[in-house]
Amino acid sequence: MIKVFFHPGTDIRTAIAQVMSSSNSVYRSLPAGTMPPQVIQYSAADLPLVQLGISSASVPETEVNDYVNNIVRTELQSKCGVAMTNPFGAKSRQITLDVNAPALIARGLSPSDLSNALAEQNLILPTGSVKVGSNEFDVTLNGAVTAIPRLADLPVRTVDGATTLVRDVATVRDGPAPTTTIARQNGERGILTSIFKIGRTSTLEVVEHVKNTIPRMLSLMPEGINMRLMFDQSLFVKAAIGNVLHEALIAAALTAAMLLLFLGNWRTTSIIAVSIPLSIMVSVIALYLLGETINLMTMGGLALAVGILVDDATVEIENIERQMLLGKNPHQAILDGAAEIAMPALVSTLCICIVFVPMFFLTGVARSLFVPMAEAVVFAMLASYILSRTLVPTLVLYVMSGHHGHLKQAPGNTLARGFQRLHRAFEAGFERFRGHYVVLVSHLLKHKLRYGSAILGFCLASLGLVPLLGQDLFPAVDAGQIRLHVRAPSGTRIEEMPQHIDAVEAVIRQIIPKDEIADLLDIIGGPYSTRNTLFGNSGTMDTADSEIMISLRPGEHRPSVEYIKALRAALPKQFPTLEFFFQPADQVSQTLNFGVPAPIDIQFIGGKPEEVMPQVLAFQHRLQQIHGIVDAHIYQRMNKPALELEMNRQQLQQMGLSARDVAQNLLLTLSGSMQTAPQFWLNPPTAIRSISG
Template identity: 45%
Template sequence: SVIWTYSGLPADEMERRITTYSEYGLSNNVNDIRSIESQTYDGVSVIRLYFHPGVKIESAIAQATASSQSIIRRMPSGVLPPTILRYTAASVPILQLSLASQSLSETELYDYGMYQVRRALGVVRGSTLPTPYGGKQRQIRVDLKPAAMQAMNISPRDVNDALNLQNLALPSGNARVGDVDYRVQINNSPSLSEGIGDLPVRNENGRIVYIRDLANVHDGNAWQTNVVRNEGQRSVLLPILKNGSASTLDVVNQIKDILPSMRAAAPPGMLIQPLFDQSVFVKAAVDNVLHEGAIAGVLTGAMILLFLGSWRSTLIVLVSIPLSILTSLICLLALGHSLNIMTLGGLALAIGILVDDSTVTIENIHRNLSMGKKLVRGILDGAEQIATPAFVATTCICIVFLPVALLEGPALYLFVPFAEAVVFAVATSYLLSRTLVPVLVHKLLAAELAMHDQPGHKKNWIERVNHWFLSWFDRFQARYAQLLQWGLRQPSRILIPALLLVASSLALAPFVGRDFFPVVDAGQIRLHVKGPAGTRIEKTEEIFSQVEAEIRKVIPSEEIELLNDNIGVPAESYNLAFGDSATIGTADGEILIALKPDRSKPTPEYLRLTRDHLNKTFPNLTFYFQPADIVSQILNFGLPAPIDIRISGFKRAENLELARQMIKELEAIPGAVDVHLHQEVDAPTIKLEADRTLLSKSGLTQRDLANDMLITLSSNTQVTPNYWVDPKAGIPYFVAIQTPPYVLDTPEALLNTPISAKDGQQLLRNVAQMQRGVSNTIINHLNIQPVYDVFLNVQSRDLGAVAGEVQKIVNKYKAKQSPGNRIEVRGMVESLNSAFARLGLGFVGALVLIYLLLVVNYQSLADAAIIVAALPGAAAGVIWALFITHSTFNVPSLMGSIMSLGVATANSVLMVSFAKEKMMEGEDSFSAALEAGRTRLRPVLMTAMAMVLGMIPMSLALGQGSEQNAPLGRAVIGGLSVATLFTLFFVPAVFSLVRRKGLEKPLELDEE
């Protein structure tokens, strides 16, 4: 972000003289820019540079700095070099500190937050500290008296010149007199602020005119453009942002450690209170994932104990879970990732798979031991028989996560650690099943087998339950074998229902819907309120009080934990470089609402009710909701809505009219809400047309008039700043010369502004005419071209469906545009389309890689095709599960789909490998398929049940923030459940059909 400041310059002039030329300079001198966006306010320009992936941001910042320094000489006089900051999607507020007091002034609160609180928090690693919102900036005010100046023939510029000539900071030096070296000090600057009033301005016939005769000098504050209220009480708000990959919990914990000492050092009567702590949501979500993982581990362990009937075997399987997770965490930390919701979600997803390799290994060892083999031989044979199939299966699971690497933007930032957590854990699990598990079996099962061989051995309760279960399972296995045999005799009995199921799911897919990310109920509401353009902040504050009262009619007060207002734009333009604030002036602002956990309705329902009520109650105001929780803010990437229709081009009037016409059609789309034009083009404006001939006759120039008007309306702080240093704090404060707004209460009063002339004094009315008009409050650019943004939100409908209808309207209006102009849809919907396209393309590539891997392993195109035959069943199960649970296709559910496809492939690998072994022993395809199904029934069910049981807690979404991973769990459960049926019935049926003529001959090299 590149931030230029030139106080007092209207947005239109700011755009022409600063923003546009700076954009040209940056685009020509900074490498690898993907796009340039800018927002130009009155006196402030914020230019954001977006780069291609892989760019070294440090080099880009250096290039931007050099470019800005080189063009500054072409900027208006008094423009300072811009502030250049790094901005990322992850730089979002994670905590806000409120400073309030019944005894301290707003100026004292702002000063303390600006200098003391920010100094104390500066040591917090991973944090960024914008300047405070609200409060009043301290200034030494020189409030001009127009009547007194007229009487003494003195203009604002004369007062400013006198101040700059007599309140200055210049060194003097030393006087060396005799043997003494004296340090010479001159009273260049008054030691007290009141002394500024004693500075002389003019000598009129021996009479000295002082500043105090022309102005009221006092220790005051800049005119307020930003008001913060906490539960109706004016306060100061200090937002704290986290940097990039820093841990939210770590940053907030560091701040909370500092908070007690900060409160102890605060002035009496000051209350420092943390608000909107995002770490509470993050911690609850993390705890929920850990809780789900623990439940999954217990359920999985109980299932294994039920199947194997050995607590030692169950222990061996469960040992691999913490070891695999620990290894994965070490790998993630080595790559610079932190322990967060996504990495923990990946590990929770992996729990069901982690037991797979060990379970299959132990189950096969038990099967070999049941044949009467000795312990060591049973271990060696059992491990050897599945070594290659297990390796292929594990590789397939890892390959299906390759599409994640093709994501970009926020999705890449969120889901690459997720996929890495799974891959590292699964790979470690396979290594443990090849090394640690056989060793533990040899150490732990020897005593168990010896005990079982003793005569008169009495079974414990675990063995009795296992014996009962295995008896039941043997009957179940026999019935399954009979059913499979019935199906294999006429494969159409299996193939036709399976294909009908797949076809029905394909027909159902369009009704599932698409979202980028599930809606998360974080218990926070962020409402933007926009009044008529040009409304003064005092009036806007009254409007906010009325809106708050209506909000409490919709949301019961006992369910509101906190209600905070942030009205207007901050005094320091530095803050505009951060976050997704859509506030553009004193006529609008945000209301932040924190709801209590025990609320009667979910947050989305309160959003709907509040939106409907406010729009009916205040038809002259504009309301829209912005993302409040940390996840949505990151995914929106700095935009206030998920859909942003950008109409860009140099034909502004034509594009503005298109935007207004488009809004009418967009409002009719079902599910589209908060449709509004972001830009304000009707701010009331007073235009002064100076007569340069009259100015010349009066001995004046346009510069004289402009300087006097600048000082009168915006003070001298921009072009000719002057400072007074507080001797106690050592902090410099502006000495601001300005006519108070309450004096200029009518246009007539403005026309009475005195202007200095060589032959006397002139009033503004004598050399200029006043006209009323309208102008822009904010001007946006996209790649240097002017752009109008139409934002819209989504309610009670999936984002993909709304975006589809939006795109139809956009396509219609594209035909109406003149050449060179563009309409494009940006925002979260762009990330949605990109993520789905890239994941889809990547998944096709992953399937090709899996198929080629299977071909290489089996040296057969047909066997590889048989194995992947179970994948359509997994896809069908995913679609049905999402439809039944009212979930949508989104990135988490796609990740679950990927996982279910990987596990389905792994199970099919084991099934086909066993069937091939039987055929190599001389059996026909029918018998081999039947025996493979009967023998592999237990390990396939154990693997599937481990995954399903592991995903049940996640799919229920019972904890705070758990909504984001619920679709993932549901997709896994649905996909794997149906894929298991396909593995047990469809794959054997296909195998028996394809291999009726026997196995293919393996490839052999010609010895010659």
Template identity: 45%
Template sequence: MPIIQLSLSSSSLPDTKLNDLGQNTIRPYLAVVHGAQVPYPYGGKPRVIMVDLDQQALQARGLSPSDVARALQAQNVILPSGDVKIGSKDYMLATNNSPDLVTTINQFPVGDVDGRLVFVRDVAHVHDGYQIQTNSVAVDGQPGALMMVRKTGGVSTLAVIDGIKNALPYIKKLLPAGVDVKPIFDQSVFVRAALNSVLMGGAMAAGLTGLMILLFLGNWRLTLITLASIPLSIVTAIIVLYIGGETLNTMTLGGFALAVGILVDNGTVVIENIERHVKLGEELTEAIVTGCGEVGVPTMLSTLSISIVFVPVFLLQGTAKYLFSPMSLSVCVSLIASLVLSFTLVPVLFNYLMRSSVERHGQDLENVTAGRHGFNPFTAIHLGFEARFNRFRETYRNSVAYCVARPGVTSVFFILLMGCSLPVFTQLGRDFFPQVDAGQMRLHVRAPPGTRIEETQHYFAEVEKAIRQIVGEEQVDVILDNIGLPYSGINIALSDSATVGTMDGEILISLKTKHTPTAAHVANLRRELPKRFPELQFFFEPADIVDQVLNFGLPAPIDIRVSGPNSDEAYAVAQKIAGDISHIPGVVDSHVFQVPNAPALTIDVDRSRAQELGISEAEAIGNVLVTTNSSGQTSPNFWVDPKNGVSYLLAVQLPTYRVNSAQDLWTVPVTQAGAKSSEMLMNIAQFGRAKVPIVASQFNIMPVFDVNADVQGRDLASAAAEIEKVMASEQHSPSIKVALSGQVETMLESYNGLFSGMAFAMVLVYLLLVINFQSWIDPLIVVMALPFAIGGVIWMLFLTGTHLSVPALMGALMSLGLATANSILVVTFANQRMEAGDDSATAAVSAGFTRLRPVLMTAGAMILGMIPMALGVGEGGEQNAPLARAVIGGLLFATFATLIFVPVMYRILRRERSSPASL
């Protein structure tokens, strides 16, 4: 997929010259940019040295087009001439095997006819011309040429685009006056904006997290100690990602933004526990050692639990794996780094920054917390918050005690609450990836089969005018028309375009920075253009880099493959499916990609008659090919321009303007090599008309037709479900195979992988806890909060109108890990209280009351950290918004369950006063 395009235009030079400048001046300098992949130019007309045949002159002399092509092959040769040593000198031999001037080719002899030498000038005219046009480019209505730049794998998109832009000033110096080179459809604009959006969201998350920690701890030193984990953990993760060959992109940075709220969790728990011991009157060093020791194991378990839930992501297949594995890796590595820092750097900083305050104030709770003498506004705010929070803690203690005393009623309430989430889940739409508004549209326009490129250009000009009227001139930045097939097969191989002939092409529309939603413009164009141009077919293709990756090079997210041994039957079934699914609400742009019915003229050579005249099938068809499509196809020959050293095709051809009807082909002279006379094609062949395919596709060595479609105003999964019903209802022979593929197939595979992975992750977390607690019961109590995390995800997505997607499932995984981490803190402390002699009910209430602050701090830090991302603002913000919303919803429900339901279940499952049941 192109990451940047360069338009070439000039008010003084012909498009032939623009194409030549693109190929031989600009392309070599772009190709040396590291990671750049530069196909041949689009648009213009490639320079060719044309030998325009005079068909009547050929007939008069008994010659054929192939005779002229063979003569040029013999007369114009590019071969080394060797060298000769004479005396003390070594002479290079220079011959006139290829002329310096194009006009000299007119003097080449073609052959001897009736004792007279026939020259090229007698039967043709040689001039500097251009190849038959099959591709046309216009930027804002002005014809020109186009250079598309792609990147190779493993190279940064921004680095390649920056390299291209850095090369442009020198390239412009090489171009003639009046030639304008302009970068258009620069994907780095979107990528940079998306990166900045993620970075800004991460910075806002860190700021909000810091304010919340400051509010709870009431000391800027403690807040600084906690926040120190964020940059150090991220730097560590960046180093690991670099070693692993990853780059900084929207996914890895999204992982860091996701992890910002968690990176302070471990440090927060450690600091809060150390501070608690200080307030209990312990000496600072003892408080640090004891505080770290108490939370060491549960903190490690919490970190491992969060990391384990991301394991399923690495088991995904295809694009989903490569998109989300870097994000998961960045989260896991930064988490592990924060765990290490929490028990190394954090205690050291606490000892260094807080020793003087502790020694000065001892266990005076207010002064230790405030960390300063006297009164100031912040102290007042913090003390007021502390007073209110202490009242809230007491209220919470009474509430959890009430619930623990009534475990049956509380359990039924939570079960019903969870049960209400199941019907809501069925109402969620499902997509593979959220739609991203990159401000670009890619409209494919297809005229009736057989339309020549000049007529297609006229269609496109009218469609472009209509687009400007429908979208609005104030919204449009650039419109690029790319019509027909490129001149090189390399371009076709590297392109994801759905163009199959000169009758269709693409219109790329770039909107201005401040534009209304792109989806609204797309909907308007889908509605209005078919009304204005009923003879044309319209469908949209993926325009931005995200959708192009997700579609795997296909022109639409829905691809129905219809294959079978009988191509006519397979095409009929494909047409029927395309028509049927077009009536499904929300399914748009349904069409069959292949065009099997383009008009064609047929030539049926009578081999017996031709053989009697000494003419073979190869000679007959070879002469037709030379006449209509030049000798470049049958016997390529080249002329070297001495000014620039570039080789240009030397082609023999009947000028296209001399073929105005089928009758002009009848009189093509045909000869056998060495023959003294020629025959007209009409004497050995019959002519007719037929329908032939422009493009033929095969799958498993069978003809295949692709029915492509998109969705508008509904989710992809529900549309796919209705499409599958249509596919199942179609009546066709058993030999016809119909299969749904494309983005839909990958989405379903990713969903199955993530859903099964979530269950697998919960089992892994449970087994990890079993090993730690040496009990089957305690881990069961811990995971009781996980179903509520899933319920919270469901409700948050439903209330915000967000479709379920792979990023949302990533958020669900994160919420599972965080819910486990908080539950571990509660259950671990409850076990400690039971070991101290409390009964299960008292231990459960005490655990909830004591761990209320760290649980709320960690959950609150994560929720506040996710708010900027959840808003989905900025370029590309839509892709991470479902993830953040899922985390917020999951944490809200899971935190409530951790603080109420987990103590209740602890009371139910741990009635004994002994230590945890051993394995």
């Protein structure tokens, strides 16, 4: 897998076209059997939004895999912006010829002869049409074998009138392909596929589309197939946005309450409070026009602006009311009051907005994070100023005409009288506070040098705390999910891995209480497809790798970091032959890692692998001794066991063979014909093709 990073401002469409052109020109020079390159536009934010688990206790796994590839994929990807990985744990249907080696040798045949015979006798080719007289007929030919048992009747070779059939040297078997991955949902085998979003499609929209499509997909499948959504990232997004929205509403309510307490007039408070939601709505419209979305940063910016959105309207109303108290009629008071504070209010608003201007000069990840927040604040502030010049004076004219002044008339109900007493008590207390403040400021001004030096010294002394503060791009996020990577010794068969994972999960259940675990999902084996490799960031290399994903119940668990710390201490002691490291589970941390399994990625470039590896091991050992570094591991493994076969080319030449014959027959025997000469069997009723060879 090759990842190409471009400089900011690069035309990504032109870049993709150039990369595709270069890869296609190189493809002709690659060894036979190499799959064509796939060029996919990738973003660090292309992460799984939800895991879709499919399982069945009655339908064969090969049929479930066909339904996943032909129904689930088609239905889900019908929506723009939805992408999927190839299914993990799937058992694809494969028509296999199990060679009878003694019978094959006795007839002087080789596996390549059997593969060539299958390719020549089972054809998926069109024929054409023929015109006879005044009619035109479509011509069909029984080139494709319609039933799997009939593959055994195909001729392989005829010698001296004796024909060798497939059944004489091999057995036709209809079953699953060799297992490359195993997916288990809470201990039960099944199929798992990860669902992504592409482009600017909303996370919530994608997950909602999946939820709404599941009933339709189940109606197209046989009874007994179950579908379940797991590790739904939209729950985290909804909770995060909901929390920010909740805090913003509380801030708006507290701001309105504070204004009411200080002003003592519900009419002026209502006018000022109206400007808060209107300013936010204008900001949301502007963000939409710029292509931004409702996310944590934009919502955080709007929540940040709530407290200062009322400044312009408050100053405007207070100045208009002052003009009314001077005896002017409401219309003239509004004109004079608005004119007096027009320029000061504009300067004040621009001073707040200009603080966020430097964020627009940021680059990289920081720009993507903070520019939307700055835009949200700036648009809301500018909208607040415009509303204070237009809507607020209009509302004052209609709402406050004949009611200006602070509580001129005695209130008529008990609640109003109670609030009047509260307001007068607050004003009296505030006047006393202001008197004490004047005395304090006067004292400070008399000894300004002494107090100025003390404050300056305190500020300088506080700078000594800077080295003690940690530095990070984004704060830690507890999404209630844990990702644990498990590595067995290199060369471990995939059939041996489930028992290791069962033992590890037993320890996990001992440390994490059962009532706090929502889902336990494990994927055993490597990414068997190019697409899964491109979109995967788990660090999985081969069958000895496994990933365990733990989902905790929302609001019912202790901090995830505590469980990670406990597992990090317990697992290596109980399983010394296994390697463990944790990976970020939340979308924010995965995005900031730019698609690699860890926040810090160190690369060694140049030199032979056998010479570089000792240096890498020594460097890893030194890293593990640094306080604060955990889970330092080497991505590549160079110690996988291998059997080396050496050919004697002279003896092969004497026997009438070549190195190509040996390599080709070895490939067919160990890996099948799919790599170099793919062959398929077409199922007539369903028109679904299966690999044969």
